[in-house]
Amino acid sequence: MSTKWLTRLQILLTFFLIVSCFGALSMLFSTVVIAFVGTTNGTGVPLRVFDVPITGMAAPDAVIKSASADVTVLPSGPAPLVGLLFLLLWAPGVVTTLLALFTVVRALSRASAGDRALFSAVTAAHLRRLGWILIIGSLATGLLGVVAERMLASMLLSRSYPFYAPPGEVLAGVVAGVAMLAVSEIVRRGLALLEETEATI
Template sequence: MVLSVALTLSVLGTVAALIGNFVIAFVGNAHGIGIPLQVFDVPSTGMAAGGAVVEDVSAEVTVRPQGASPAAGLLYLLMWAPGTVTGLLALFTVVRALGRARSGDRALFSTVTAGHLRRLGWILIAGSIVSAVLDSAAQVMLASMLLTESRPFYPPSGEVVGGVVAGLVALGVSEIVRRGLVLLEEVEATI
């Protein structure tokens, strides 16, 4: 029930974000929605205490294009939409798997559940990698459009590693469930 509500709220949040993206692309938003971008090499003179040196400083700035900007709207969509779709697909898969598992222990430990877990693993792994690549590329292009200085590469966030690790865990659990089913069938066949 809680995950179903979370899925519904996530879909509504995604619709709201799409509307915001539409505003950036086609209406313009002088005082509205901004695009978050990373800025590197922020001046840091005078920040360090005696005996310390500040080496790298980065910050996140919010940039609002003046007037309608379809290119900025599309690139901003590429920054957040793949990760959001990955999360929605993963949450939907978990809701489906748990909905089936509520009918009993036998349904929980089944080939269908193992399939749901395998699907969840691949959604998280592929979605995290694709969203990281698209986010980095979109940030490079947006920074060159909206900032005076940009970098040729923007490192992906730590969420990518978390998504890949969670996907690997889901694949591992699906294999445990699958092998457990094989053992259970062998035990039932000998009895």
């Protein structure tokens, strides 16, 4: 990959990072409104509802075994505890995404300025850092999300459930983090082998 394409990719990801920061600020503002102002419009608390009535929904030759739905709930007035739990519901994932994007942008910035581009010790360190960000951030997102959603459902819905499974993105984030650690180790060992070869020559 040439330096020109690395630079273009860095610019694109930097743009995504800036947009994501504005999105995070928007979510933070909505959380503050829910906690201290209360509103019937705007961003609400997303929750999952199971055992949705399915009578009459299936075709004559089909059977629906179960159904679930995503609902958006807004408290009728200021709700500080709801705001705090809502913050725990979305903030870990957003922070993980921002840190991951920032790390990738830094890695591309260093890579485009070096002689060996992506194949360097600095890039290996960035990949290792990215891997741990994805692993720890995804696990925190899943754990805090399960707890926060359970408490929010008990407060905002007439019926809640003892356990809400984390979304599939949590597992995907952990797998991606492990993959980044593996790639960083491959780059590190490749660099060590290259240095030994150059020293021998």
